[in-house]
Amino acid sequence: MIPTFRIVSYLEGISYLLILFVTMPLKYMFESPEPNKMIGMAHGVLFLLYIVLAFLVKPEKKWNINTLLIVLICSI
Helix, strand or coil: CHHHHHHHHHHHHHHHHHHHHHHHHHHHHCCCCHHHHHHHHHHHHHHHHHHHHHHHHHHHHCCCHHHHHHHHHHCC
């Protein structure tokens, strides 16, 4: 479960950076909203998957509630 969580974490972070630095400028500067919709949908799915996987990894890593909260805050 941990390798899957790691992969999803990286992908979620990359999708966020793509939205922030690629698709948003395309949307607002060049009036091209299509990439933002595609990457935005992928980012949303990855974000939800990250949250679910964080709760599934919690018992495996023996995280306390504070650690889980930090991991969840890191997703934002």
